[in-house]
Amino acid sequence: MAVQEKVEIAEYDVVIVGGGPVGLLVAYQLKRFGVSVCVLEQHDKNTQDAYGRAIALFPRTTEQLDQLDLIEPMLQLGFACRSSVTYKNGERVIPGRVWTFMESIKDTTYDFTLVLRQMHTEAILREKIASVGASYHQSVECVDFQVDASAPLDAPGVTSTFTNRKTQRTFKLKSKYLIGADGGRSFVRRHAAIPFDGDTSEDRWIRIDGIVETDMPINRAYGAIESRTHGNVLWAPLDNGATRIGYAFSPEIAAKYPDGVTQEVALKEAIECMKPFKVExxxxxxWTLYTIGQRIARSFSTEDRRIFLCGDAAHTHSSGAAQGLNTGIHDAVNLGWKLALQIRGIAKDEVLDTYSAERLTAVQQLINYDKDIAMLMSHKWPAWYTGDPSADPYLALGELFEKAAPFNTGLGITYPANLLNQTGSSTLAVAPGSRPPDVELTMPGINRPVRLQRVTVNFAKFFVVVFTGDINSTRSSIQELERYLSEKGKDLKKHSAIGWITISPVTGCSPFEALGTRPLGDTYYDPTSLAHEKFGIDTEKGNVVILRPDGLVGSGGAISGPWIREYFSQVLKL
Structure with a gap:
């Protein structure tokens, strides 16, 4: 009788199904912060569509990529777009509509839209996960997974099965968590029996990328060409001198081509939709032809906290507002640090529950916008419209984009109150769960500027930021907080996931002289008091702001130890 060979099952903290930009970004974060991870992609990236797909990275997304040390190679390749243009009947519409929000982006270093095709974004991320040693495999398909309900969260309770699509060899992996970043037809979502609510419309759009010559006067700006036959035509300048043209492929246009859509048809109608401008x-x-629809997973995680969904696996929508990749990156950033801290035994398990709750709130807002945007871009009125049917839908589209600008840029996205976002006694001008202003501070001694977002974000730590005030008013408060930390809060002061920073409106030859006492952590100066003003902090009394690892405001209050301990006692395993 033959002896059966024992098959070893590889084990990781996290297994990620899907090696697009969202899956790669989650993997990069986890591995960078000490978590073992394996990414498995069913396609062969050497043969999959080289171009196309997502192109636009908006400011909040770019900020997050910067905070993860990912943005520089993207800036080298991408097209930084700060302007827009609208044309109607060959004439420029002033003021413009739709993309004009790109011209008034403020309060961020990244005051532009970075246009970079997904193939380049993915290539950069693959290089980055290789640099941190994350395991990555292509042409591997997930065919099954099972969860051991009796296993505690710190044990590998998920067993997943994969098939190598080239060799047909099947193998298994064990992990504590499984993440589905495997697109709109997500196997992970379907196998986890998570409902995908929403619908698909009859509207179809075409997108086509290439090197284009045109007599359109302004052609390296984000453009909207208002057509009655092809919808609100997208003109998007791309990396490497290329351009994307996008238009609605209406039933009337489709009727002209009973044999279906080919590249020749897509090109012909692209040239037609740009008239009276010439395009070659x-x-x-x-190029692609796709159907418009909006769907959202009922939850982005399972109740047992073992399975998570990110990106298109969790939500799909039109490309009308160019939010697809941005939303997926926000998913990845939100989930990455929470999983990393929980797996390392630092954060409480309940922190994982905030991922689905927070991201569902933001994505539902996008879905609501997107339904109207998609209809208006197709030169149709949404079902709720009861006004003049002969009115111009593009006027309403421009108004909707203007209203949605804080959401579209990502700078205005906020999350509701939860154990991470505690209002407490906060009187801040920036609500918990919101992005703080990216103000400039000054480094002591050399007086060189530093950005608040760069000194208070590393995705592995919360930061307690002590905004001091007048020396005589706040010296005693700082000293009292220092005594509290030395006597009752040693675990807070020395905690690996808590950083301390002091921001002083008073400058001096040294932080000690500026504060009149020893600072908590590194000190930065706010000589114009702009940071204090943006946060709504009195320069006499001072205040404390707790920033989450992703840089969002967690809570705020007086310069006092007990409430700081209360906050962290709900979030971390002290």
């Missing part, structure tokens, strides 16, 4: 394609890199 010198190269065609990619």
């Amino acid at each position: 394609f010198k190269e065609v890199h990619w």
